[in-house]
Amino acid sequence: MIDNYTYIIIIALLPLSALMLVFQVNPYHALVIRAILGAISALVYALLGAADVALTEALVGTMLAVTLYVIAVRSSLVMRLGILKESEVEAESYFTELISSLRKVINKYHLRLELVEYPNLPALEAALEEKEVHAVCTKQKKLELLQRNRNTATDVRQTYNTAIRVHRLFEIMQSELAFPETTLTYVTVPNMEEKH
Amino acid sequence: MILALLIPIYEAWQDDDIWQKMLAFASIATKTAIMMLLISVLRDDWSIGVVAVIILSVGNAGLMLLAHLIKQLNFN
Numbered sequence: 001m002i003d004n005y006t007y008i009i010i011i012a013l014l015p016l017s018a019l020m021l022v023f024q025v026n027p028y029h030a031l032v033i034r035a036i037l038g039a040i041s042a043l044v045y046a047l048l049g050a051a052d053v054a055l056t057e058a059l060v061g062t063m064l065a066v067t068l069y070v071i072a073v074r075s076s077l078v079m080r081l082g083i084l085k086e087s088e089v090e091a092e093s094y095f096t097e098l099i100s101s102l103r104k105v106i107n108k109y110h111l112r113l114e115l116v117e118y119p120n121l122p123a124l125e126a127a128l129e130e131k132e133v134h135a136v137c138t139k140q141k142k143l144e145l146l147q148r149n150r151n152t153a154t155d156v157r158q159t160y161n162t163a164i165r166v167h168r169l170f171e172i173m174q175s176e177l178a179f180p181e182t183t184l185t186y187v188t189v190p191n192m193e194e195k196h
Numbered sequence: 197m198i199l200a201l202l203i204p205i206y207e208a209w210q211d212d213d214i215w216q217k218m219l220a221f222a223s224i225a226t227k228t229a230i231m232m233l234l235i236s237v238l239r240d241d242w243s244i245g246v247v248a249v250i251i252l253s254v255g256n257a258g259l260m261l262l263a264h265l266i267k268q269l270n271f272n
Contacts (some may be wrong), residue, residue, distance in 0.1 A: 009198050013205070020209050028266065032217040035262070036208055036224050042251060043228035049233055051243040054232070058251040062225075063258035070265045112269065 010047055013040050024109055027073050031066050038062030078112045082124050084134035085117045097147060098137070098160060098182055105176045129189055130167060135164040137182070163187045201227050218263060225255045249264075 024030040038061045045054035070175040074154045081102070103113050116133055128136050150190055160182040164170040170186040177184070201224065208220035229252035236245035 006198070013198075013201065020205070028214055028269075029212075032214065032221050032262075033208060036205070036221050037256070039221070039228045040226040043231055046244050046247060047234040049241075049244075051241075051247040054244075055204055055250060058247075063261070065253065067258065067261055067265065070269075074265065074269050077267060095237065142205060178238045 007047065011044055014044055019129065020087070027077065028070070028110075031069055034069075035062050035066045038066070074112075077110060078114050079106055079135065080114045080116055080133040081114050082118055082127050083135040084121065084124060084138060085119055094160070101177065102173075108176070109172065128163065128187065131189060134166050134169060135162055137162045139160070161185065165189050197227070197231055201231075214266060218259070218266070222256075222259055225251065225259065229255065 012039075015035065017040050019035055021030060021033045024033055038057055042054040042058040042062070045051075053054060059093060081099075082171070099113070099115070106113055107145050118127060121138065124136050124138065127133050140160055162173070163185045165187055169185065170184065204220035204223040204227075208217050208224075211217060211220075229248050232244060232248035232251065236248055238241070
């Protein structure tokens with residue numbers, strides 16, 4: 001009924017899609033291609049007469065595994081940036097520019113930027129201490145700014161301070177973030193987990 | 197049918213937009229299920245036919261689930 005050449009062509013689709021999957025760098029794109037691979041392999045299994053294997057591949061390999069992996073990647077490949085609530089209300093152009101340039105930098109590493117709002121400064125600092133966020137972005141204090149202005153005239157434009165707690169993120173930002181309006185600082189947060 | 201299957205595979209390979217990839221995935225999933233139905237008719241094998249129908253219906257539900265997850269992540 002079906003000649004051997006048809007078999008060979010359909011089975012050759014399997015290594016083709018597997019190679020596509022291996023050479024994909026973006027994790028989300030790779031997951032969609034993994035779903036494509038699952039669909040094709042279900043076809044191949046059914047073609048070779050293994051209906052039960054095909055059903056398992058389609059339900060578990062394509063649906064369940066891909067969905068769970070999307071959830072896992074979504075919650076792990078993220079940079080949480082803590083901000084103050086009023087700074088967004090003011091909607092300064094500097095701030096939106098800063099956020100978009102941050103986004104541009106971390107998009108290269110397939111990360112996402114998630115903004116977490118906090119009502120006041122102590123809550124923001126506490127969140128950084130408690131490891132709820134990876135970095136906080138705050139306005140520099142006026143007094144400090146004035147003192148700096150007296151010393152050097154170039155610091156007038158530096159209005160934001162971004163404190164990062166993860167060292168790898170700090171390295172990435174230091175080398176790639178070209179935005180003069182913010183200063184970058186690396187803070188070490190002590191491991192506050194109590195030993196029982 | 198195999199040539200028609202190659203078109204969305206090429207599309208998924210060369211396009212960088214994730215929604216285009218999802219579209220290609222939907223096309224491939226439906227096409228493979230229809231091909232399985234065809235095989236089951238040719239061989240007069242009911243078990244493959246039942247599996248093909250299940251994949252055709254549940255696969256679309258899985259696609260919707262995946263699309264919702266990806267949609268949430270892009271606009272946050």
